[in-house]
Structure formats: structure tokens, C-alpha cells
Amino acid sequence: MTQISPTFSPLYRQIKGLILQALESGEWRPGQVIPSEQELAVRFNVSQGTVRKAIDEMAADNILVRRQGRGTYVASHTDPRQMFRFLRLVPEGGELLTHPKSIPVDCWRAKAGQEAARALAIEPGAQVIIVRRVLQYGRRPIVADEIYLPEELYQGLDMEMLQVWSSSLYSLFETRFGLRMIRAQERIRAVAADRAAAELLQVDENTPLLSVERVTYTYGDKPVEWRRGVYSTAEHCYLNDLT
């Protein structure tokens, strides 16, 4: 009489799925409050405790943010604390003091090559937008990036938009294209600066640099951004907490 359950999923996970669906559908937008636990409990016909457990997990996933006494909010890259959530590069010795600044260098359309297509899970030859930019800490260029975006999801993105937008790229993507970056994966290697990188970062050719490749995912583990860049680590370092 016991239940055979190869696909057993507890109630709170199903609730989590329903809340995720509502988020994907845009029912509640980044930065906004979602309904109270009590309201959601009524809506989904479960107890408040079950909703709570679903929300707990989503808060741990950085998808929702709890604020005691106020409510539960949809996480947003517009929030200054989330703005550089994925950036691990910090000035030598200390934590991050002042926010780096993104300087767009170039922006064009092209067909996706093998690598970009694989990283973004799109057809080779599909249209992509490529953004080249530099990240400055203070007045020093520290990061030189090339960012590959599936054109389909970023229609209308151009140099002007990049120049006008003074804060982080992800807050632009979220605001203009409704894209929520949930998680990312980076692959890091050491490389020698080629001429182009040396010029952008104002270092000598062949200076050792960090090569950082990042794939960023939205809901449902869908990749929506691929970037490859080089980091100058003369006065900065990549800081990683292992837990």
C-alpha cells in the first residue's frame, strides 16, 4: 500500500515551482513585493509553513529577498547590493570600496560561432550581439570583456543604450529586456596579454592575465549570456569563498 514514488516531490517544492512560474510570467516584477505568505497559502491552498519553506529556498537561491516587517521582494540587479553580485574581482587587500564603471567600446551583430553557440545553447549561425567593453576601478582599466548575447532576447540593444545606461549591464538587461540573471558559472585560466588586451588594459604585451569565461543563466537554467574577458591582477585579485 506504500506509494511508489520515483518522481516524488514534496508539496513545498511544487509551490516553489508555481511561484517560479508566476515570476517567469512577469506577474511580479524585480524589485516589487510579492503577496504575503498568508495570501499565498490561501491561493495555493496549503499552510503558511509550506509556503514559508518554498520561499526559504528561493531566498537561499537569491531569487527572492525577505525583509522582516515589510514583505518578500523579487530580487533585482537594480539593487546596489546585487549589482555586482557575480563580480569577484576586488582591490588588493581590501573588499570592494567603490563600484567599478563599465565603459562600452564597441557593439555589433554577427553569426554565432561554434563556441558561442554551444555556450548559449543556440544554433551555430544564429544571430548574436557582441559587446566589447572595459571595466574601470577608479580610473584604471582592469577588465576587458567580450559579451555574446542571443539577438532574439536583446532586440534593440546598441551602443547608445549602453552609453546612456550608467549602472551595471545586468540591471540594464533586467530593466530593458526583462531578463533575470539567476546564476552563473566561470572558468578561469592564466594567459599572456595579446596586443589588443595589452592596449585596453594599459599593460605590457605578454603580461600574465586572468582569462575568465562566464555563462549566465536565467530561470530554468537557460543560458542567456556568454562572456570572455581578461582581468589585470597587478593591483586586484579574484576573491573566492569556499564553503
Add this chain to the structure above:
Amino acid sequence: MTQISPTFSPLYRQIKGLILQALESGEWRPGQVIPSEQELAVRFNVSQGTVRKAIDEMAADNILVRRQGRGTYVASHTDPRQMFRFLRLVPEGGELLTHPKSIPVDCWRAKAGQEAARALAIEPGAQVIIVRRVLQYGRRPIVADEIYLPEELYQGLDMEMLQVWSSSLYSLFETRFGLRMIRAQERIRAVAADRAAAELLQVDENTPLLSVERVTYTYGDKPVEWRRGVYSTAEHCYLNDLT
């Protein structure tokens, strides 16, 4: 009549503290079962739910491991799944297939320099043990490390012990010196291979390498290991998940 609480700490956190104390005191050793939630609830005179929440946090911290139907265990670096928990270097393209192998090269005692003393929060000039070793993936040397350990905590560590111990260093430290590594922090830069590194890793001098500096902490955020090493990233990369 309401409580003024500048130091308010919920019950379950106090319970967490008590369980941590018991762990530090060695009441339950790595790999062993701790008492059931019900037993702990009786012992600490709280409800099972409160104990559960304390254990939930400690499981999230990788200090305890829950096993349904069996009990809750003290996490151990002897467990194959935890053995290389802090190692982020993986073969190009894929995840980790076969475990790397640690080859000790040298081991000696010295006085802590400025850097080591600061990293380990000990007095400059205090006695430290320095271990030099190489990590091999298959037959290739990929990592060359220098590991600094406060002598006080690792009394009796020598080359023979390092050579006899075939598995990971942390499982040795745990088993022989009762040291549980809880978390670590790494600082990563790009450097050019010097002659010594080039020789150990069998690469050309000036090859770009990852420079990785790690401080490892035990209970109470006490640093108990400092290591600095270089990683060859020709066929491997440092893989980091951002969440």
C-alpha cells in the same frame, strides 16, 4: 515589558552554538552519528523543530550531513565526496573524473614571516611547518603548493607521514591532528612561471600560471592553514559557480 534585545539570538542559534561546542570538544568525531533530533531536543529542553532548524543550518554550512532513515553525521574530509571539496581545478571541458594525487616534495620547520603570521593570525617568528608538494592529475603535475601550518597544531607532522598517507591532506589533518576544515577563502592572480615552478610543473619559464592563495578556517573562524600555489591551466581550468 517587551524584551530589549540588542543581542537577541533565537533559540535555534543558541542550540547551534551548543552543538558546535560539543563538536569542538570532540564529543562526536568526524564520520560518526550524532544523537537523533528527538534525543537532542530532550537534552537541550527544546522542541524537535528547534533542533531541526539548528541542524538545518549546520548542514547548509557543511558541518553536519543528514542521511534520511539513518541519522545525522559529522562531516568528514575522509568521505570521498568531501575529500577535494575546496579544489576547484578540473580537467578542461569536463567535471572531475579521477581524483588528483598529492606528492610531497619537502617538509621543514621555520619561523613565520610577516605574511604567514598575518594569514594564520599568529605571532611573527612563531614556529611553522612548511610543506612543499605537487598535485598530479593522472601523471601530469598541475599544481605546485607551499603549505604553512602553525607547528603548535601539527606536532609530529613530517615527510614520512605525508608519504604514507595516500589520500587528501585534509583527511590526514583531521585524522591525525583532530582539525576540521570548515571554510576557506582564495585569492587568485595571474603570474609568470619562475624557474622553480616551471621545473615542478614541467612547463616553460614565464608560462602564465594561476597564483592561488588560500586561508583555511576551522570552528570559530580560526585560521589553521595558509597555502600559496601555482596552477597550470593549459589543460585544466578553475571552475567557479556563482550564485
Add this chain to the structure above:
DNA sequence: TAGTGGTCTAGACCACCGT
């Protein structure tokens, strides 16, 4: 003061494990 999330409890039942 009303409403939100945060804590704590008690009890019922389920899924999993070893014997």
C-alpha cells in the same frame, strides 16, 4: 496599531534505512 516575516511548539503522517 495593523500587517509582515521570524520563532517556537506539538502532533500527525510519510519516506527511507537497517534488521
Add this chain to the structure above:
DNA sequence: CGGTGGTCTAGACCACTAA
């Protein structure tokens, strides 16, 4: 089968926020 952790519920009270 008995014991463990895992889920779900219901209700009481606390801490925080905003109006």
C-alpha cells in the same frame, strides 16, 4: 518492524516596519 530524518499542519507569540 522500529527508528531516523522529511513533510505538513495549526496556532501562539515575538520582532520589525510603516503609517
